[in-house]
Amino acid sequence: MSDVITFDPADERAGNAPIVVDGLNGYWLLGHEYPSPPVDTLFATGRDVEGGVPQDSQVGNRRVSFKLRVRQNTAALALAKLGDLASWVGRVAVDGGTVRRTVGGKSFTFDVLRVESYEPEFNDRLLRSGRVDLSLVLECAPYARLAPVTLTDRVETTNPELVFTESSIPGDVAALGRLVIDEDEGVDQQWVVVGVEQSGYQAATAATTSALAYAATALTPQGGAVTAAGASGAFGTLLNVVKIAATPSSPGSMLSGQLVGGGAYLSHVGTFRVFARVYRPTTNTKAQFIALEWGEGDFRRFSRNATVELPTVTAGTWEIVDLGLVSLSRASQGTQRWEPRVLTWSENPDNVLEINRLWFVPVTDGYAELAGNQTISAPTVFSARDDFNQTAGALNGKALTVGGTWTTYGDTDDLQVSGSSTVTRAVGSDTTGAGGTPGGFSGRIAYPSGATSMTSCAVQITFRREHLAAGNYPGANYMVIARRSASNTFAYVRLNYSNNGGPIFLFAGYFNAGVAGDLLAPIGPLPYDLLVTDLTVRFVALANGYCAYYYGVNADSLVLGAEGYSAALATGGPLASGAPGFADLGGAASDANVRRVYDKFAAWAPPADAAVFASQSLEHRHDRAIREDPAGVAWSDVSTFTGDRLLIPCTGRENRPVRIFVKASRNRPGEGADAGIDNLSARLTVTPRTLVVPE
Structure with a gap:
């Protein structure tokens, strides 16, 4: 029963040009050795220990060697064959490679880490008979890989978790795993946990x-x-x-x-x-x-x-x-x-x-948590944007650069376009609850008519404060608004300070039909001089209930102030969608001595992150964790991974089953709601590995 040796690039793609040693195309196998890899074991000794107790062990790389012969009709053809093999050797130094032994219909593949030696024996036989013998020694990963096996697709449509067992994992060491998890509910899942159990599994x-x-x-x-x-x-x-x-x-x-x-x-x-x-x-x-x-x-x-x-x-x-x-x-x-x-x-x-x-x-035999990690990238498309370059006058009815026209309501004193690329307001004694605004709110609200049903949104504006007279003022307040669906229903981030030179705080909350609620904890006190120059505040609210606010004097490098979750903002909540905007509050009479200046308004829909997107797939593998994008077109690394890469214990002579646990949730534990009992499925592919390779 003859052996076939195949030297292939590391990716083993179908389009590669591997070198096949089978005696049919100029390469002959004269000899080969696959000794077991070394094992370095750390032993603990002590007074109460006879000999040593193994504490840890590390399997070293395997040294694989070949004796090959190249034979052609002429020396030139033989040298060309040697050149092909030398090209593979050179590629291993850059990208790695594989060597596969096929015998009796079974293949053993080694991952080549480096070429230890490549030594052709040049002598007169090259010129006389076109023959060159050579030795090739490779340093490889410890275990040989067998052909991958895809197991049964497991589907869960009832329970909140998927639990299944596999009773046939070939090989004599842990197999390389590839667990494909399909999101079957049509909802983004922010968090997935996977556990593997064999050593403690009790079938009874x-x-x-x-x-x-x-x-x-x-x-x-x-x-x-x-x-x-x-x-x-x-x-x-x-x-x-x-x-x-x-x-x-x-x-x-x-x-x-x-x-x-x-x-x-x-x-x-x-x-x-x-x-x-x-x-x-x-x-x-x-x-x-x-x-x-x-x-x-x-x-x-x-x-x-x-x-x-x-x-x-x-x-x-x-x-x-x-x-x-x-x-x-x-x-x-x-x-x-x-x-x-x-x-x-x-x-x-x-x-x-x-x-x-x-x-x-x-956890013992393998555990991993995979999660999305929300970051807000620069917008590619604006839902609303305005630099306030309109002619001077009341903001109500002015056209935005993007997003329709401004609608304002609340206290009778409107926001004013300055005519110099800003909107200002210098009004005090605002009436509480005017114009349908919530009780306890005193000021004027503005929102664009062309973006009234945003779900996931980022809203940003720049503030500045200008004193019109000397004195100590209670201080007007500024708001960035999201999800405004009614005159008294909206979420906000509020910039609040108590007096001239006093402490400044940022905090987030909402009004639902006029009833107030908290979203995010306040931060502060912040330096008062943040308002001497422009201060940019960004409010983010996503469809899964995630919310956050950012702030900074440089709009290109905002600092995260706080982040969290609210069911009110999640799909199905009372503030699930609505318009972006901003508001000015001047409750005290002396606030008329402070001009509040607004500039650079923008709102856009930021792309959400997830461990696995709605109706798409996630792969938890032995070497990485990747997931499909929302359109199912591209694959990328999962943003957050903690735990173990996926190795599946072999079932062995005792036929020990392996049990797999998978649970997905729309939010991370401790950060948001586990809002649904969602369908998911998973299928496991294993690449068995073996320590023993027949020679």
Whole structure:
């Protein structure tokens, strides 16, 4: 049974011109060796240790060698064949390469890292018979790759997570993985988590005490919590949450990992990251805390993970909370068992908390989180833009450069085009709630008529303050506005300062039908001289509820002030779309002594980022993580990746299955809502690898 050796560039594309050593085209194989790679093991020694205990090991590169013969009818033809091989050797130095051995219909491919030696033996046989023998020694990656295998497409249309097992992963070391995750709901997913489990997998209890996902109602309520019908958006039917309606003031357990009705305890083995899907009503007040406590064996000792304070902005939505890691040892004797407990507490005893689901994501054999990371690039198309180059006069009705005409309302004193590329206002004693504006708002609002239904938007304007008289003034306020859908419904970033030379603050909020709410925490105090020259403020609100504001004296290098999430801004929320704009507020009479100057208004739709875009795909691989763009045309690296590259343990002689966990969410844990039970699917392709190569 003859061997065929193929030297190929690293990319192994179909259009390459590989060198094939098969005795048919001028190259003959005289000999070859594939010794096992060296293993460097670190041993720990000590008084109580006999010999040494292995602590860590590193597999070195493999040294592969070939003895080849080139034979042609003439010396010139033989030298040409040598030149082809030398060209491959030179390319390896730049791009790497591969060498593939095919025997008995099975191929073993080595990734070539460098050529250690390339030594043709030139003698009189070249001239007499067109023959040259040569030796080639290659330094390769440790393991040989076998042919890739694509496994079954796994589809989830019911549960919030996808969990599946694969029972046939060939090879004798971990395979190179390529997990293609398809977003099937038609919604951008900002965050995806993947876990791989084999070493602790227990087939007999995989659906009971060692499952990776549990409905909270399958576990035991504690501390006065009860099973109940959850808030809208809870997964499951009828009684689908564990709910506590009287939160203790100090840590107390509301949910135990013991199966409901006095059932068995959990029996996982290995390291897991624990997540909970929880809900708090907007009527909750004061801080709400949650933490995971867990114990093993006889439950005489418990560990408590870090406390999580639930963010105010996610109240009224389902959200995912990261409860940290648990590391569970295999019992050396007796029953394998452990108990997680979800603790909660608050300064308000009337606070309510609901738990819908717990996830135990495997970490030991592979874990990764993939996420979008929103950055705002320069616009390519403006939805609205104006440098205020119109003739002097009231702003209402003036045409923008892009975006229709200006509509203004509120206090009767309008914003004024100065005639010198700015808009100004120097008015005090603005009437509160005038012109349909919200109660508590005193000023004048402006928005463009041609951009009244923006969803994802970035709105930017430049402010300046000019004193018309000496004195100490309470200080007028400036606003950048987004999502204005009614006279008293809009989101804003407000620049607020208390007096001449006093502190300046930036903060974000909204009015919904006149009712005020907070978006982002204030920053400040900022230097007063920020308003002596032009200060640019940008407000960003995306369709997934993400929001942020930026500021700076140089519009080319703005600084992030704050970022966060609001369900009010997300799709389906009361401020899901609307017009951009700006507002001037002059509530005090003395504000007439301060001219507020506005310039360089712009609004555009920034491209959103995601771990996987709506109806597109994400690939979590052994060497990278990439995702399709929203149009399904181009692939790029996922913006944020933490964890392990994808290696899939081989099933081996024991036929040990591998279990895969995948969960996607429209927002990152702790940053936004887990707003839907979304469909997804995944298919795993493995490239088996082997340590042993027959010679």
